Each structure stands twice: as C-alpha cells, then as structure tokens.
Amino acid sequence: MTPSSKARRLLVADDDANVLDAYRRVLGELVGRDGSTSSDLDDLSAELFGDDPAPSDAPALLEEVIYCRQGEDAVRQVEDARASSKAFAIVFLDMRMPPGIDGLETARRIRAIDPDVNIVIVTGYSDHKPSEIAAAIGRPERLFYLLKPFDGAELQQLATALASRWTLDTGIADELAKRVAQLERMYAELKASEARAQELARLDALTGLSNRSGLSERFQAEVQAATAQGRQLSVLYLDLDRFKDVNDSLGHAIGDGVIRGFAERVSQAIGKDGFAARLGGDEFAVVCFDRPRVAELSERLLQACALPYVLDGDTVRMSVSIGIAHCDLGQPDLVEAMRQADIALYAAKSAGRGVAMEFAPSMERDILGTQRLARDLARAIATDELTLHYQPLVCAKGSPIYGLEALLRWQHPERGMIPPLVFIEVAEKTDLIRDLGDWVIRRAFADSRLWPDLVTAINLSPAQLRAPGFVERVATLAREMNIDPGMFELEVTEMVLIEDVAQAAEKLRQLKDIGFTIALDDFGSGYASLAYLSQIPFDRLKIDRSFVEDLRSKSGADGVIRSIVGLGASMGLSVTAEGVEDVQQHRFLQEVGCTHMQGFLFHRPLTVEAVLTLRGSRPEIRLSA
Ligand code: C2E
Ligand code: CA
Ligand code: CA
Numbered sequence: 001m002t003p004s005s006k007a008r009r010l011l012v013a014d015d016d017a018n019v020l021d022a023y024r025r026v027l028g029e030l031v032g033r034d035g036s037t038s039s040d041l042d043d044l045s046a047e048l049f050g051d052d053p054a055p056s057d058a059p060a061l062l063e064e065v066i067y068c069r070q071g072e073d074a075v076r077q078v079e080d081a082r083a084s085s086k087a088f089a090i091v092f093l094d095m096r097m098p099p100g101i102d103g104l105e106t107a108r109r110i111r112a113i114d115p116d117v118n119i120v121i122v123t124g125y126s127d128h129k130p131s132e133i134a135a136a137i138g139r140p141e142r143l144f145y146l147l148k149p150f151d152g153a154e155l156q157q158l159a160t161a162l163a164s165r166w167t168l169d170t171g172i173a174d175e176l177a178k179r180v181a182q183l184e185r186m187y188a189e190l191k192a193s194e195a196r197a198q199e200l201a202r203l204d205a206l207t208g209l210s211n212r213s214g215l216s217e218r219f220q221a222e223v224q225a226a227t228a229q230g231r232q233l234s235v236l237y238l239d240l241d242r243f244k245d246v247n248d249s250l251g252h253a254i255g256d257g258v259i260r261g262f263a264e265r266v267s268q269a270i271g272k273d274g275f276a277a278r279l280g281g282d283e284f285a286v287v288c289f290d291r292p293r294v295a296e297l298s299e300r301l302l303q304a305c306a307l308p309y310v311l312d313g314d315t316v317r318m319s320v321s322i323g324i325a326h327c328d329l330g331q332p333d334l335v336e337a338m339r340q341a342d343i344a345l346y347a348a349k350s351a352g353r354g355v356a357m358e359f360a361p362s363m364e365r366d367i368l369g370t371q372r373l374a375r376d377l378a379r380a381i382a383t384d385e386l387t388l389h390y391q392p393l394v395c396a397k398g399s400p401i402y403g404l405e406a407l408l409r410w411q412h413p414e415r416g417m418i419p420p421l422v423f424i425e426v427a428e429k430t431d432l433i434r435d436l437g438d439w440v441i442r443r444a445f446a447d448s449r450l451w452p453d454l455v456t457a458i459n460l461s462p463a464q465l466r467a468p469g470f471v472e473r474v475a476t477l478a479r480e481m482n483i484d485p486g487m488f489e490l491e492v493t494e495m496v497l498i499e500d501v502a503q504a505a506e507k508l509r510q511l512k513d514i515g516f517t518i519a520l521d522d523f524g525s526g527y528a529s530l531a532y533l534s535q536i537p538f539d540r541l542k543i544d545r546s547f548v549e550d551l552r553s554k555s556g557a558d559g560v561i562r563s564i565v566g567l568g569a570s571m572g573l574s575v576t577a578e579g580v581e582d583v584q585q586h587r588f589l590q591e592v593g594c595t596h597m598q599g600f601l602f603h604r605p606l607t608v609e610a611v612l613t614l615r616g617s618r619p620e621i622r623l624s625a
Contacts, residue, residue: 070105207263215277237341319354403455485515545579
C-alpha cells in the first residue's frame with residue numbers, strides 16, 4: 001500500500017457546539033467540495049476566527065471527520081476505529097469538556113489505544129505546562145498544541161501537515177510490517193530447509209534409508225518405546241556376498257543398482273518389524289523391534305536377496321550374509337550390539353555365505369584366534385618363516401619324475417607345523433593372500449633354477465587370481481627373474497570358476513598366452529558344471545584324491561575315474577591322478593589311461609635339499625615327460 005492510498009480520518013472533540021461547527025466549516029473543505037460548507041458556517045467561522053475560509057479548490061485531503069462533544073465519546077471512537085482498522089490520523093481535543101473527562105485525560109486514554117495518532121491539544125489558556133502534558137500522554141513527537149481562538153488557515157495548515165505526516169509514518173510502518181512479514185517468511189523457509197538438511201544428513205543418498213547417524217538416532221528413539229513395553233531389540237548386520245566382484249566386473253552403475261534394489265527389498269521384507277539403515281558400501285543394518293520375530297525376519301531377508309537382479313539387461317545373482325545380536329533388555333547399547341552382530345556376520349561368511357548366524361561368545365574366541373593367526377602369518381611372510389616343499393609329479397609309465405608341485409609349509413615358532421589349508425583360508429579372508437601368493441610364485445621361480453629341466457607346478461587360490469593386476473604381476477616377475485613360463489604349470493580349482501567364469505577364463509587365457517600351462521586341480525570335488533571346461537584353455541585335469549582313495553573302499557569308484565579319464569582324453573588333456581598310495585591304485589590308473597601320477601607311493605613332498613639329493617642319487621629323474 002502506498003502512503004497516499006491510506007484513508008485519513010480525523011476526530012474532533014469539543015463540548016461547545018459552536019466551536020464544532022467552526023471546525024466543520026474549516027475541515028470540511030479538506031474532506032472535499034461536496035457542499036458540506038454553508039454560508040452560515042462561513043459567517044460563524046469568520047466571526048469566531050476572524051478569518052477567510054480556505055480556498056475551495058484545495059484537493060481532498062481527508063476521507064472523513066468525526067465530531068463529538070465529550071472526551072469519553074472520543075475515546076470510544078478511537079477504540080472503534082482501531083478495531084475496524086480505520087485508525088485516525090489526527091485527534092483535536094478541547095482541554096475542558098465538562099461534565100466529562102478533560103482533554104488531558106482523553107489524550108492519555110487515546111494514546112494508550114493508538115500510539116501512532118497525532119494528538120492536538122486545543123486550549124484557551126494554559127492549565128498545564130507542555131512538558132507536564134507530554135509526560136502524562138507520552139510520545140511528545142506526536143503531540144501538538146493549538147491556541148484558541150484558532151485561525152482557520154492555521155487549523156487547515158496543521159491538519160494538512162499532520163495528515164501527510166501520519167500518512168508517511170504509517171506508510172513506513174506498513175512497509176516495515178511488510179518487511180518484517182517477509183523476513184519472518186524467509187526465516188521460516190530457512191528453518192524448514194535447515195530441518196530438511198538435518199534430515200538429509202541422517203539419510204543415505206543412494207538408497208533413501210537411514211545412514212549411520214540416522215540409525216543411532218532412530219535406535220535411541222526405539223529404545224525408549226521398547227523398554228517401556230518390555231520388548232527386546234535385536235540388531236542384524238547384513239553384508240552382500242562378493243559384492244566387490246559385481247562392482248569390479250559389471251561396473252559401478254550396476255553395483256549401485258544392486259544396492260538400491262537390495263535396499264528396497266530389505267525395506268519390504270522388514271515391514272513393521274523394524275527399520276533398516278545403510279552403513280556404507282554393501283553393508284546394511286536392520287533393527288528388529290521384537291527379538292522373537294528376528295529369526296523369521298532374517299529368513300525373509302535371505303530370501304528377498306536371493307531373487308535375481310535384472311539391471312540393464314544383466315542378470316545378477318546375489319546372496320547376503322547376516323549376523324544377528326540381541327540387545328540387553330535393560331540397557332540396549334547399539335555399539336555393542338553392532339560389534340557382536342559383526343562378529344556373527346564374520347562367522348556367517350566363514351560358514352559359506354548366504355546364511356544368517358546369531359552371535360555366540362565362542363565366535364569371539366574364534367575370531368581372536370583367526371586374527372592372531374593372520375598377524376603371525378603377515379610376519380611369517382615378511383621373515384621367511386614359510387618354505388616350499390616340492391612333491392614330485394611322475395609319468396604313469398615307469399614313473400620317471402617330470403615335475404615338482406610346490407606346496408607351502410609354515411613352521412610356526414610356537415604352534416609348530418600349520419597345515420596349508422588352515423592358513424591359506426585365513427589369508428583369503430584377510431587379504432594376505434596377495435602377499436602370500438606373490439611370495440610362493442617368487443620362491444618357486446627362484447627354486448626352479450635348481451631343476452631347469454623339470455616342470456614346476458604352482459597352486460593359485462581363487463582370491464589370488466581374482467585380485468586386479470595379478471596377470472601383469474606374474475608376467476613382470478617372470479621377465480625380471482628370467483624364467484621360462486613353458487616350464488611352469490599353474491593349478492587352479494573349480495572354485496575359481498564358480499564365482500565368475502568369464503573373468504577367470506580371460507585371466508587364464510592371458511596366462512596361457514604368456515606361455516604357462518594350466519591345470520584344473522582337485523577335479524570332481526567342486527560343484528561347477530562341466531560346461532565351463534570348453535570355455536577354459538586347460539592343459540591338464542588332476543583327478544581329486546578322494547576318488548583315488550575311494551578305489552579301495554567304494555564300489556563304482558572305478559567307473560567314475562574311468563569316465564573322468566575318458567572326458568580328459570576326448571578333450572585332448574593330460575590327466576593326473578593325485579594321492580596314489582599303493583600299487584593296486586597305480587596299476588588301475590595306468591590301465592584306464594591316466595597319463596601322470598602323484599602320491600606317497602612315489603614321493604612325499606620334499607624339501608629343496610631332499611629334491612637335490614634325490615636327483616643326485618637317481619639319474620633317471622632328468623628324463624622329462
Ligand atoms: P593340493 O593342491 O591338492 O596338493 C596336494 C595335497 O595332497 C598336498 O597336501 C599333498 O601333501 C597331499 N598329498 C600328495 N600325495 C598324497 C597321498 O598320496 N596321500 C595323501 N593323503 N595326501 C597326498 P598339502 O601339502 O597339505 O596341501 C594341501 C592343499 O593346500 C593343497 O592341495 C593346495 O590346495 C593347498 N596349497 C598348498 N600349497 C599351496 C600354495 O602354495 N598356494 C595355494 N594357493 N594353495 C596351496
Ligand atoms: Ca595342487
Ligand atoms: Ca589337488
């Protein structure tokens with residue numbers, strides 16, 4: 001609203017009817033030239049004020065003038081005006097208005113109602129000093145005096161000036177009020193966006209689930225409700241199995257899609273039984289509101305995750321491992337519960353993945369044992385506590401040695417000899433496998449210089465082959481150590497193929513291109529389908545020791561071996577039988593067509609010195625297959 005558009009109203013209070021008429025005549029001209037002025041009034045005015053009327057073509061300045069004869073009436077008028085938002089710009093008050101309250105009291109009450117109105121005290125003689133009046137009424141800057149009898153022009157001038165000033169003041173006040181309202185709106189918006197920002201800080205951007213801080217906040221809120229109702233909260237720690245492989249092989253976009261899809265399934269599976277949070281990467285937490293429901297809930301989560309994810313034409317199969325811990329009834333502690341759930345998760349992963357396990361104190365001891373072993377192993381790799389033994393590989397006919405399989409040995413200073421399968425598993429779980437695998441390759445390359453005419457077989461673990469840059473590292477090492485890759489056979493198990501055939505096939509092909517030969521170790525012990533055999537450039541099958549062992553006890557074992565050998569032969573592969581311990585086994589295996597053998601019947605794994613002694617004393621081992 002612009003200042004000039006504001007209605008300007010004026011109030012006059014005087015007990016003398018004649019004086020009021022005089023006001024009417026002078027002020028009426030400011031209201032407009034609508035004939036409200038009369039010649040009688042003109043005369044009276046001239047008589048009273050000794051003055052000419054104001055020029056009648058002055059612009060209408062006032063909207064309305066209200067006249068009353070008593071102070072109480074004036075106060076009431078001001079009250080009404082305030083109530084209907086039609087405030088007065090100016091009030092002219094006679095000092096004495098018997099029988100009612102005088103001008104001073106009227107002014108005091110009016111000021112209390114309307115702090116902005118301009119008050120003009122009209123007085124014939126001074127009963128009070130202006131300073132006293134100002135002190136009694138307040139706001140001296142809006143307090144004025146007019147001496148009776150007043151001059152018409154002076155009254156008009158005063159009314160005009162004060163009306164304009166009021167317009168300006170209230171206009172500014174309006175403007176200010178608008179600005180204040182605007183500021184308040186801005187402040188409210190700011191508050192809202194701040195609240196939103198705080199909410200976002202508690203949410204995970206990718207999935208819309210709570211993040212870590214959201215989890216602990218919500219957990220605290222749930223603790224109160226649960227404690228009040230005597231419910232026991234449980235915490236589930238979820239980790240997608242081998243998610244890193246999906247990310248590495250299919251790219252981060254697909255990886256993100258899996259995470260988002262999984263988050264949705266988790267939310268759905270939970271329903272009203274709890275809430276979920278993403279802890280980062282492929283790790284999630286679920287808080288279950290009621291312990292008795294947690295088993296069923298984790299079953300639903302396992303199933304929900306197992307359904308295939310179809311993303312951009314790729315079908316991805318995932319599983320999830322879950323660790324479960326229960327909070328104390330009295331004092332639920334999220335950090336402790338998560339720690340226990342994490343340990344249970346580790347146990348679930350070790351138990352083969354895709355399962356849920358509840359925390360048990362024994363798990364903690366196992367983990368401590370594993371951690372200690374991992375720490376010792378790291379030291380063992382660095383300080384050469386490890387050695388390689390070599391088990392001779394022989395040709396089926398006449399059993400001359402054509403090669404040596406490198407087998408890891410760890411003589412632990414306190415715990416004695418630790419079987420390779422035990423510490424290799426620890427290495428695979430703790431990422432030590434890369435250093436360990438590199439150590440074996442380097443050692444075997446170096447040792448092989450002592451038997452340049454023999455093939456050296458090296459075992460590769462799936463985790464080792466999976467690690468990025470493996471092929472390049474082996475190639476570099478072969479070049480640096482100046483070995484002939486053609487004299488090395490790399491042994492991998494079916495486990496390599498179960499996880500990602502395409503990637504494994506590619507890496508094995510690269511190794512073969514460098515010149516290494518590739519053997520499929522422990523053949524028949526895994527669960528991989530035979531379809532991969534044609535996709536992977538194997539040179540050799542090694543029949544798992546268990547089949548050879550079965551020859552002694554189980555009927556039908558011979559049939560199995562026969563068909564494996566037949567399969568190998570039809571694909572043009574060499575076939576080695578492992579674990580040959582007696583002459584009958586040897587004879588049978590030779591009969592059915594095994595080309596090579598390995599076992600205690602021929603040689604146990606030997607130290608490097610023992611190999612050299614063996615070679616010195618047995619010249620025929622120089623014969624190469
Ligand atoms: P593997 O690759 O199947 O190695 C053959 C295992 O059979 C060796 O056990 C060997 O001592 C044993 N063996 C050989 N002939 C006979 C026999 O006639 N009868 C019986 N009962 N056993 C026989 P070892 O040395 O305990 O190694 C066990 C496994 O540990 C290996 O199985 C291999 O999978 C793994 N391993 C050993 N060294 C390495 C290594 O340097 N790297 C990797 N990744 N794995 C290794
Ligand atoms: Ca092997
Ligand atoms: Ca084997």
